[in-house]
Amino acid sequence: MSELKNKTAIVTGAGQGIGREIALSLAKNGANVVLIDISDKIFDVLKEIENLGVQGLAVKCDVSKAEDVEKAVKEAITKFGRIDILVNNAGIYPFKPILQMTEEDWDRVLDINLKGTFFMTKAVLPKMIEQRGGKTINIASIAGSMVGYPNLAHYSASKAGVVGFTKAVALEVAQYGINVNAISPGPIQTPGTEAIGLTKELYEQTVRSIPLGRIGLPEDVANLVVFLASDKSSFITGQNIVIDGGSTIL
Ligand SMILES: NC(=O)c1ccc[n+]([C@@H]2O[C@H](COP(=O)([O-])OP(=O)(O)OC[C@H]3O[C@@H](n4cnc5c(N)ncnc54)[C@H](O)[C@@H]3O)[C@@H](O)[C@H]2O)c1
Structure with a gap:
């Protein structure tokens, strides 16, 4: 599998869960990551x-610190000389009812999920423009982009923001042959969802709400990322692609 041979990809939040799987899948397809x-x-x-x-x-x-992001992207360019793929995946989803949500809670989620996506994109685009091509893939969520989720008002706002950001940037950079798309996963089993207590009971309840009858796996998202990162997706831009086992068509 060498679909992405000689391409360089950046993946944020690559330490575990969906980001780790995306990084491994891109590597399996030949990309340096x-x-x-x-x-x-x-x-x-x-x-x-x-x-x-x-x-x-x-x-x-x-990713919520502009200085950190600029340094990291510089380091990547120094090592690989190019950036072909950017996957903005880093994100947090701490549950909090709206009436208990503090300004700090709100800012932290928006800073990482939305501002982090802005910082990374802004740091990487000059290289993609110089190369006259690139793929930017933003991990949003069905929470915000498709449906509401209680206790995740800040998160939903950040992910709806990611989708709006995706469309606006896609229009600005289409002239350079750069594709910018978003992916909105439904529930995916990751260390992050386990840490917030996706208990067996909640897990079974969630599965009952998914027409395809199973919870999503990080590989489900990673497979779509590989497609969007490849030349096969060259006529797709500004889209929000839902990957949720059909849960939002009910
Ligand atoms: N798991 C799901 O059900 C689900 C559903 C829809 C969307 N998503 C989105 O997918 C992405 C990954 O989710 P996951 O479940 O794999 O999460 P996770 O918590 O398992 O992993 C997230 C990773 O991001 C890193 N991270 C957190 N803050 C960061 C920061 N400021 N800078 C850099 N890295 C940071 C963490 O250290 C961690 O390694 C998130 O954007 C999440 O909102 C997840």
Whole structure:
């Protein structure tokens, strides 16, 4: 599988869950991958990527900090000379009822999920424009882009924002042959969802609400990312692609 051979990809939130799987899938398809995360887990993912025979780079970076982001992208360009694929995946989803939500809660979620996407995109686009091509893929969510989720008002606002951002940027950079798309997953089993207590009971309840009868896996999202990162998606831009086992068509 060498669909993405000689391409360089950046994946944020690559230390675990969906981001880790995206990074591995891009690597399996031949891409060199820059792993960005606040967690040291990226160093383990780096080893896994190198074992697949491609090159990697792990950079500790908080996507909500412009300075961190600019440094990380510079490091990536110094090592690989180009950036073909950017996957804005880093995100948090702390549950909080609206009446208990503080300004700090709100800012933290918006800063990582939405402002982080803006910072990363802004840092990477000059290189993609210079190259006259590139693929930017933003991980949104059905929460916000398709449906409401209680106790996730800040998260839903951030992900609806990611979809609006995707469409606006897609229009601005289409002239350079750059595709910008969003993916909205439904419930996906990850360390993050396990940490917020997706208990067996809640898990079964969630599965009952999914027409395809199972919870999503990180690979489901990663497969779509590989397609959107490849030349096969060259006529798709500004879209929000839902991947949720049919839960939002009920
Ligand atoms: N799991 C789901 O059900 C689901 C559904 C829809 C959308 N999503 C979205 O998919 C993405 C990944 O979700 P997941 O379930 O794999 O999450 P996760 O919590 O398992 O992993 C998220 C990763 O992002 C990293 N991260 C957090 N803040 C960061 C920051 N400021 N800078 C850099 N890295 C940071 C974490 O360290 C972690 O490694 C998120 O954007 C999430 O909103 C997840």
